[in-house]
Amino acid sequence: MRTEDLVAALAAQSRAVPRGAVPRRIALAIAASGALTLALVAAWLGLRPDLPQAVGGFPFWMKWGYTISLGAIAVAAVAHLARPEVTDARGLRWLAVPVGVLAVLAIVQLLATPPGDWTALWQGRSWRVCSMKVATLSLPILGGLMLAFRAFAPTRLRLTGAVAGLAAGACAATLYGLHCPEVSALFILVWYSLGILAAAAVGALIGPRLLRW
Template sequence: MNTDDLITQLARDTQPVRAGTVGRRIAIGLMLGALGSTLVLWSWLGPRPDLGSAMLGFSFWMKWGYTISLAIAALGVTAQLARPDSAHLRWLWLLAVPVALLTFIGLGELIRTPSGEWLAMWLGHSWRTCPWRVLALAGPIFVGLLWSFRQLAPTRLRAAGAAAGLTAGAFAATVYCLHCPEVSAIFVLTWYSLGILLATSVGALLGPRLLRW
């Protein structure tokens, strides 16, 4: 039997994949992971006591605007890498947009703030713990995305793991906003982003081991 005949025989009983299957699978894993991350936050750190009033202010929505837009862009990349035909990633440049916008807001803060207060504004009250909390909250979301990938066919395993880690980190930072009292854009740009990068690095490290099929 030659190769073409073998491929034809193997493919004879395959069924076409319904449109939207990849998106639905990833959405289910993401929602389950986000629910788990939220439950961890509620039981571990708890929401900030002034959450209701904080949600009426600019700072809260500045943080959510950054983390949610980064998460959506990362999710698009993750969905592409979940497929075997992921050689050319589209819209990868969108990941830079929220970073650039938050950098612009941070520069505006620095211009309006006396230089003697820059260090306190940058470090806030929780710079030592913020990245590690984001990384911890990314765990359930990363597990949910890994569950999604088990029924998909990624071929670039390290890149797919990194994208899943980036998505998990960005959504975890979104959940962490419900607790975090920090209000500075340069704090968010530095320490939230560090937590997201840690999650991305862990995903890249584990991807080749956990996504192999």
């Protein structure tokens, strides 16, 4: 068979991909693996006992506003990377917005706090374990995204893995907030972000191996 005939035969057998298939599959993967992570938070760490009261306070929504914003931007970028013709992670520059807003809040808190108490704002009560827990909780979500991407055709495998890890880390940090009692913007900016970046590093490491097609 000539090459032209083979290409024509393969093209004749192809089916059109339903509109919105990529975001739906990614959303399903995040929902399913996120439920597993939520169960892990509840069983391993436990939900904070004052959660009903905390939901009515600014620190809780400061954390969720930060992590949900990061997650939304990363999910949009990773959905873009699912297509084979894509060569860049469009939209990641918007990550500077939630990071910048939280940095401003951290500076405002520092200026309103005596210098002797700045270490408490930075370290809180859980700085030794926060980043590790966020990164660990991200693994089920990262695994779900990697499985979802087996049906796609990304070409920038390491970049796609890194952005998938970023999305997984942000989602995990959001769910970790149901346990974490920390209230400092500086704490969230440093330790939550480190956990999310660790998840992105894991994604970049395993992406070329698991996303190859």
